[in-house]
Amino acid sequence: MSNGVASHNIRSPLGLAHATRLVQVAESLGVFVLLAIVVTTASIIAPGFFTYTNLTNTLIAASITAVTGLGMTFAIAMGGFDLSVGSVQVLTAIVVASLLSVVGPPLAILGAVLTGLAIGLLNGVLISKLRLPAFVVTFGMMSVIRGVALLVTQGQSVMITKHVEFGLLNNGKILWLPVPFFIMAIVFAILSILLKNTAFGRHACAIGGNRAAAIVSGVNIDRVTIAVFGLVGVTAAISGVMLASQLMIVDATLGTGFELQAITISVLGGTSLSGGHGNLIGTVFAAILLATIASALNILKVISFYQYLAMGALLIFALAIDTARRAFIAKSLLSRS
Amino acid sequence: MDSTETANHSTARSRGMYLLGFLTKYYIQSLLLISVAILAAVNPYFRSIGNLQNILLQASFAGIGAAGMTLLIVSGAFDLSVAGLLGLCGVLISMLLPLLGAFLTFFAAVLLGVMLGSLNGVVVTKLRIPPFIATLGLMNIYLAIAFIWTGGSRVVPISDPGFNSLGTGALFGLPIPFLAMIVAYLGCYGILNRSVYGRCLRAVGSSEVAARTAGLPVDFIRILAFAIVGGCTALAGVFLGAELSSASAIMATGYELTVIAVVVIGGTSLKGGEGTLFGSFTGALFFAVISSALNILNVAAYWQYVATGAFLISALGVQALRSYIVVE
Numbered sequence: 001m002s003n004g005v006a007s008h009n010i011r012s013p014l015g016l017a018h019a020t021r022l023v024q025v026a027e028s029l030g031v032f033v034l035l036a037i038v039v040t041t042a043s044i045i046a047p048g049f050f051t052y053t054n055l056t057n058t059l060i061a062a063s064i065t066a067v068t069g070l071g072m073t074f075a076i077a078m079g080g081f082d083l084s085v086g087s088v089q090v091l092t093a094i095v096v097a098s099l100l101s102v103v104g105p106p107l108a109i110l111g112a113v114l115t116g117l118a119i120g121l122l123n124g125v126l127i128s129k130l131r132l133p134a135f136v137v138t139f140g141m142m143s144v145i146r147g148v149a150l151l152v153t154q155g156q157s158v159m160i161t162k163h164v165e166f167g168l169l170n171n172g173k174i175l176w177l178p179v180p181f182f183i184m185a186i187v188f189a190i191l192s193i194l195l196k197n198t199a200f201g202r203h204a205c206a207i208g209g210n211r212a213a214a215i216v217s218g219v220n221i222d223r224v225t226i227a228v229f230g231l232v233g234v235t236a237a238i239s240g241v242m243l244a245s246q247l248m249i250v251d252a253t254l255g256t257g258f259e260l261q262a263i264t265i266s267v268l269g270g271t272s273l274s275g276g277h278g279n280l281i282g283t284v285f286a287a288i289l290l291a292t293i294a295s296a297l298n299i300l301k302v303i304s305f306y307q308y309l310a311m312g313a314l315l316i317f318a319l320a321i322d323t324a325r326r327a328f329i330a331k332s333l334l335s336r337s
Numbered sequence: 338m339d340s341t342e343t344a345n346h347s348t349a350r351s352r353g354m355y356l357l358g359f360l361t362k363y364y365i366q367s368l369l370l371i372s373v374a375i376l377a378a379v380n381p382y383f384r385s386i387g388n389l390q391n392i393l394l395q396a397s398f399a400g401i402g403a404a405g406m407t408l409l410i411v412s413g414a415f416d417l418s419v420a421g422l423l424g425l426c427g428v429l430i431s432m433l434l435p436l437l438g439a440f441l442t443f444f445a446a447v448l449l450g451v452m453l454g455s456l457n458g459v460v461v462t463k464l465r466i467p468p469f470i471a472t473l474g475l476m477n478i479y480l481a482i483a484f485i486w487t488g489g490s491r492v493v494p495i496s497d498p499g500f501n502s503l504g505t506g507a508l509f510g511l512p513i514p515f516l517a518m519i520v521a522y523l524g525c526y527g528i529l530n531r532s533v534y535g536r537c538l539r540a541v542g543s544s545e546v547a548a549r550t551a552g553l554p555v556d557f558i559r560i561l562a563f564a565i566v567g568g569c570t571a572l573a574g575v576f577l578g579a580e581l582s583s584a585s586a587i588m589a590t591g592y593e594l595t596v597i598a599v600v601v602i603g604g605t606s607l608k609g610g611e612g613t614l615f616g617s618f619t620g621a622l623f624f625a626v627i628s629s630a631l632n633i634l635n636v637a638a639y640w641q642y643v644a645t646g647a648f649l650i651s652a653l654g655v656q657a658l659r660s661y662i663v664v665e
Contacts, residue, residue: 083594132653135607139598140649147642155639260417260473267470305484305586312477319466319474 031269031285038289042296049299056178058295059288060170063184064242066287068258069265070184070191071235073283076266077195078228079208079275080134084123085236086258087145092116092240093250094149096166097158105166112244113237119145120233124226142259149252157251160244169245180242184284187235192280194231204228208275265290268319365603365619368652369626376630383633390512392625397514398577400621402592403599404521405569407617408529409562410600413542413609414461416563418472419570420592421479422453426574427584428483430500431493439500447571453479454567458560476593483586492585495578504579514576518621521569526614528565538562542609599624602649623652 043050068085075082092112099108119141126137160166172179195201203224206214215221239258244250267273268289269282293314297307359367377384402419409416426446433442453475460471487493495501506513529535537558540548549555578584601607602623603616627648631641 126650126654130654132650133601133607135601136598136653137650139594140646143642143646143649145646147639147644147646150639150642264470264473267467273467273469305481305489307481308477308484309481312474312481315470315474315477316460316464316466319470320464323465 031282031289035285035289035292038292038296042292042299046296046299049296052176054295054299058291060178060180060246061294062284062288062291063178063180064239064246065258065261065265065291066184066284067187067242068232068236068239068262069269069283069287070187070280071232072262073266073269073271073278073280074191074195074201074204075134075228075232076263076271076273077208077275077278078204078225079211080127080225080228081138081263081273082120082123082229082232082236083135083138083259084119084141084145085232085239085262086255087142087149088116088119088233088236089240089243089258090250090252090255091119091145091149091152092237093244093247093254094153094158094252096241096244097160097250098152100160100163100166105163105169108163108166109241112241113234116233116235116237116240117230118233120230120236121226123233124229127229128222128225138259146252153252155252157249159249164248167245167248169242180246183238183242187238188280188284191231195278195280200224200227205277209277261290264315268315365616365623365652369619369623372623372626372630376626376633380633383630386510388629388633390507390510392622392629393515394512394580395628396621396625397512397518398573399592399595399599399624400518400618401514401521401573401576402566402570402596403603403617403621404518404525404614405562405566406596407600407603407605407612407614408525408535408538409566410597410605410607411529411542411609411612412538412559412562413545414468414559414562415597415607416454416457416472416566417469417593418453418457418476418479419566419596420589421476421483421586422450422567422570423574423577423589423592424584424586425453425479425483425486426450426571427495427578427588428486428493428586430575430578431495431584432486434495434497434500439497439503442500443503443575446575447568450567450569450571450574451564452567454564454570455560457567458563461563462556462559480586487586490585490587492583495582495584501579501582504576504581514580517572517576518618521572522614522618525565525569529612529614534558534561539610542611544610595624598649602652 048054068089072082072085092115095115096108096112099111102108103111123134123137123141126132127134169179169183174182195204203214203219206217206219207221207224211221240255243254247254263273265286266278266283269284269286270279271277271282290311293311294307297310302310382388402423406416406419426449429449430442430446433445437445457472457475460466460475461468464471466474484490503513508516529538537548537553540551540553541555541558545555548558574584574589577588581588597607599620600612600617601620603613603618603620605612605616627645628641631644636644
């Protein structure tokens with residue numbers, strides 16, 4: 001961003017500034033274009049896709065993934081990632097389901113969020129204080145937390161029978177929109193402000209962009225790392241609570257592959273794994289995109305293993321289009337300057 | 338008198354420093370030796386020939402894949418599609434074995450691996466898709482083809498005495514897959530440390546821009562690295578299929594993360610530019626020793642998840658703590 005401003009000041013042709021802004025807008029809305037295409041296609045070829053019930057269900061599924069994806073985007077912007085989110089999601093879903101038989105929803109949710117926060121902070125401490133690779137720490141933690149979830153439930157499923165009003169967190173509507181959407185929107189708003197408008201967010205991006213420079217500039221790397229992983233833990237826990245309210249019966253086998261899904265929507269949304277910046281709105285659109293594709297394939301009664309095929313092909317197709325788009329923008333920018 | 342004492346003291350000290358330096362350089366190797374020594378001392382079953390052979394056998398499946406993955410990670414990319422690729426190769430072996438016989442099937446499987454690996458490389462480099470998404474997408478596609486081929490997650494048989502002996506046989510008391518793993522590591526070591534191509538891999542991994550500016554064919558170098566990963570993964574699939582005498586699309590679920598974890602545990606950074614094959618080799622053995630120890634010590638199934646993860650983190654954690662103390 002600072003590069004764009006600098007080149008504007010030096011050369012200052014209006015066209016370039018305009019083009020730079022165009023690039024920024026196109027960058028942040030890249031997935032949105034794809035999403036629009038997919039939604040239009042799905043509405044035409046899949047009868048019953050464009051109905052209130054189906055759109056609501058798609059939005060709920062997207063919101064659950066997006067919440068963790070938003071936290072993950074923060075971690076990726078800092079140049080790390082967290083493979084333990086799938087296990088954290090299932091453990092916190094079990095925590096909230098189990099607590100509901102003892103205490104009311106607010107305390108149960110608090111318990112789940114604190115569990116996620118604790119695991120995230122532990123990840124952060126191990127990564128920053130012991131200088132361990134994030135891959136190994138969170139991969140190990142993925143296994144540990146999955147084991148804890150299995151031990152807590154002894155392999156049984158936990159059903160939510162008391163305080164069934166907890167399900168409102170999933171079924172409830174505000175102005176025709178499902179509650180999970182608002183949860184996701186709130187998480188999005190908070191993380192956007194954190195990322196763009198606070199020293200904490202800028203420090204996280206600085207660490208991802210150039211770690212050595214961040215250290216020299218006096219950024220407290222350890223503290224920011226611990227806080228970011230704590231944040232990822234909290235978002236995974238919120239996803240866990242949302243999952244529990246959606247299913248009302250949870251077991252320790254849920255959430256496998258969720259970590260790759262969360263990283264996928266971040267990368268698909270335009271956040272590079274090399275770190276330095278995070279595209280939160282892109283993550284939200286990418287989550288909706290994946291949920292839309294899954295829902296359309298379900299409606300079209302595509303057999304499950306053809307769904308793998310379609311999902312794989314669409315992922316690659318989407319990114320290939322994105323590459324072409326970037327190349328086109330870069331070219332038009334060159335011809336303007 | 339005084340001076341000799343000081344001299345003795347200083348040699349002892351320098352010897353200590355030397356030992357410390359050795360431990361730092363060969364940390365994961367020392368850790369492996371110590372854990373094997375302790376386990377062998379306390380548990381008679383652990384030191385039985387059968388169990389040691391089994392450890393080598395189990396280590397070779399992830400180990401062979403990790404050999405190729407080390408080269409790819411050095412070049413600054415990684416491949417998440419290996420689980421799907423391995424499943425697809427397994428299914429192919431089951432289908433071809435009755436038609437072609439053991440020898441040709443072996444080559445067909447490895448060839449398929451190399452081809453799919455090159456496809457991964459082409460998609461990543463030519464379509465400029467981040468390796469994470471490209472290989473994850475391709476994993477879904479490979480899995481789907483294997484699913485469709487077997488009509489779901491059906492288990493298909495691999496029964497040919499000659500082929501199966503690849504997985505179950507032993508030469509000089511060492512399981513054949515483990516011998517193949519040694520060969521794979523020697524080959525990859527030659528590539529990475531003794532060839533021009535290996536230097537190119539490291540150049541691309543440390544700075545893609547610099548490598549491009551220097552006129553290196555960056556795309557070709559990466560595609561070749563992906564092809565090597567594909568070949569190694571298919572080789573692992575051959576031995577796994579031969580050992581299990583069956584294959585299915587999901588025979589290697591989670592293989593991608595295990596293989597990358599083996600490489601990272603061994604001391605290769607995901608940032609690219611440098612890597613240690615000896616480390617990956619030891620990392621694979623380390624994983625197998627942990628899981629064998631947990632089984633022998635009768636750790637309950639659910640606790641094994643907790644213990645495996647905790648061991649992984651603490652294995653590297655001890656190293657970090659120690660270097661912390663040295664710095665202090």
